[in-house]
Amino acid sequence: EPEVTQTPSHQVTQMGQEVILRCVPISNHLYFYWYRQILGQKVEFLVSFYNNEISEKSEIFDDQFSVERPDGSNFTLKIRSTKLEDSAMYFCASRIRAGQNNEQFFGPGTRLTVL
Amino acid sequence: SQKIEQNSEALNIQEGKTATLTCNYTNYSPAYLQWYRQDPGRGPVFLLLIRENEKEKRKERLKVTFDTTLKQSLFHITASQPADSATYLCALDRYNAGNMLTFGGGTRLMVKP
Numbered sequence: 001e002p003e004v005t006q007t008p009s010h011q012v013t014q015m016g017q018e019v020i021l022r023c024v025p026i027s028n029h030l031y032f033y034w035y036r037q038i039l040g041q042k043v044e045f046l047v048s049f050y051n052n053e054i055s056e057k058s059e060i061f062d063d064q065f066s067v068e069r070p071d072g073s074n075f076t077l078k079i080r081s082t083k084l085e086d087s088a089m090y091f092c093a094s095r096i097r098a099g100q101n102n103e104q105f106f107g108p109g110t111r112l113t114v115l
Numbered sequence: 116s117q118k119i120e121q122n123s124e125a126l127n128i129q130e131g132k133t134a135t136l137t138c139n140y141t142n143y144s145p146a147y148l149q150w151y152r153q154d155p156g157r158g159p160v161f162l163l164l165i166r167e168n169e170k171e172k173r174k175e176r177l178k179v180t181f182d183t184t185l186k187q188s189l190f191h192i193t194a195s196q197p198a199d200s201a202t203y204l205c206a207l208d209r210y211n212a213g214n215m216l217t218f219g220g221g222t223r224l225m226v227k228p
Contacts, residue, residue: 043206043218045217048214058215089156106158106161
């Protein structure tokens with residue numbers, strides 16, 4: 001069964017460093033998402049991406065964040081200058097299309113630890 | 116402001132019983148409501164989706180109801196098993212440009228043998 005994959009599973013970085021989290025969505029899906037979950041808290045929406053551009057973003061997704069689909073298969077989330085409060089699980093998700101009876105498929109997550 | 120509330124206290128039930136989890140929302144007009152399962156350290160896994168014009172949806176031992184007047188969804192697991200122990204997340208899905216999901220805080224279910 002096709003699945004969303006994410007790398008790395010765990011990333012440790014120093015405050016102020018740049019990190020890139022990688023995702024490979026399901027191949028025929030058209031909508032891509034990043035969510036994050038701080039330990040013990042809700043899953044929070046960060047950004048949605050369709051047709052090579054951001055379609056929606058939350059207040060969390062400020063200028064420090066960016067997304068890219070560089071090669072038609074990978075979908076990346078970059079944090080330019082990490083802060084302690086960026087420590088969380090980051091989940092990538094994909095969806096075959098919007099506005100239909102379609103669920104989002106989530107990856108296993110990347111645990112980001114900012115020291 | 117928009118709120119989605121799930122019972123934050125863990126629900127403990129005996130194997131074989133029916134588990135009922137509640138999701139309440141305010142200041143939302145969702146097109147769809149979805150339920151996901153999340154195991155510790157893992158990503159959410161989709162279980163069921165119900166549309167705003169549907170009252171009830173079933174899949175095997177799972178049943179979801181959606182009352183847009185009460186702004187509430189109930190999620191039932193019948194004949195529960197210890198393997199059903201997990202956190203269950205309710206998520207609202209507005210039909211908008213990004214179709215983002217807004218999640219509740221989840222309810223942890225523990226099924227005891």
